[in-house]
Amino acid sequence: MYKIERLLIALDLSEMDEQLIKYSSHLAKFLKSEKVYFIHVAKDLELPEDLRKNYPDLMAPNDESIADSIDKVVEKAWESSYDCEKVIEIKEGDPSEQILKWVNIKDVDMMVMGRKRKLKGGGIVPNKIAKVAQTSLMMVPEGFNFKLDKVVVSVDFSKHSKLAVEEALAITKDKNIDLSLLNVFRVPVGYHKTGKSYDEFATIMKGHAKTDFNEFIKRNDFPADLECHYVLDDDDSPADKIFGFASNQNTDMIIMGSKGRTGLASILLGSVAEKVVIYDSEIPLMIVKEKGENMGFLKALLKL
Known part of the structure; x- marks a missing residue:
């Protein structure tokens, strides 16, 4: 057995994020994890050029604004008393590929992902990630309180x-x-x-x-x-x-x-x-x- 020191929480900016963070705050306590990464993968953080020309005042949400939004949710939803280092990562590209990439880069010991049932949004499909990732996986169903x-x-x-x-x-x-x-x-x-x-x-x-x-x-x-x-x-x-x-x-x-x-x-x-x-x-x-x-x-x- 290896110690699960680093957790990676996959977020999609939906209502599921708050539930996932709440659950993970208690999970980290049980596992005595030292570091938790919160990662969101955006398909495209840039507005098309013609749209920017026609609407110069329209701003695409950049990685800093997304990170600030996630930071507020983490601060609100991290309900356990356990204290560990928390890092927010905003990436661009295919969610599965990026998550698997950063699992390796950050030497993650366990991924935590949500399983939606009624909440809106497609979420992050865990099947491919679970099949090929070289790390453990925790799947948390929608609505489950730790x-x-x-x-x-x-x-x-x-x-x-x-x-x-x-x-x-x-x-x-x-x-x-x-x-x-x-x-x-x-x-x-x-x-x-x-x-x-x-x-x-x-x-x-x-x-x-x-x-x-x-x-x-x-x-x-x-x-x-x-x-x-x-x-x-x-x-x-x-x-x-x-x-x-x-x-x-x-x-x-x-x-x-x-x-x-x-x-x-x-x-x-x-x-x-x-x-x-x-x-x-x-x-x-x-x-x-x-x-x-x-x-x-x-x-x-x-x-x-």
Whole structure:
């Protein structure tokens, strides 16, 4: 696990910004972050030349005026007592490309992005950013007021699950926060060749998952009292199962690693994590990535 010292908050000058800043003020306190960057990417800060000629008194909002506007919102919305260095960055260009660029330049440990549902504005689409960024990601749904009484970590017992559990343990250490793990398991396609019924093989797979969990705890020296729940994914909808369980448990945050065990999941975000990122949920989601992993590959990918 690495310490999350630098947060980057992606803003789009909408009502969502205030909610995001409020949430991030408490998140920074829990993570003990040292520096928070607030970044807004404008598509174009300059007015067209013919418009300026026809209307010389018309001024485009420049980066200084946008920064002043954001500074006022930060001052108003930063509601936790936690004090850290705050930096406002105004950039121009494609939002996804610029955010990914500045994540690298500023050596950011975690991005914080909003998930809109009813608020106006398209916002910043997190899918591409989440897929290729070499840093962890926190997604905050619209309207969610910060509280952290219960955390669920989705695990498949891989090394990326180890990172997620480590982060969860760090966040909940010495705090009255309920922490539990969740494993979503499946029945293999060829189960019928064994002569077993679907339900019989589901029981077998759950037994294997329990064995994997015990080995996972011992291998990583995690607390022996960590509890793991098991949910059968019977329709190839792991995101639905993860959020459904978390919702039933009144969970305040879901944490998961970025990748699975095999195949293309070892290159990008991971198929399950990708489905979870695009899932329309009211629960905050933290995707924990191993910082800098596959950096050369991802830089090449962004140029495509």
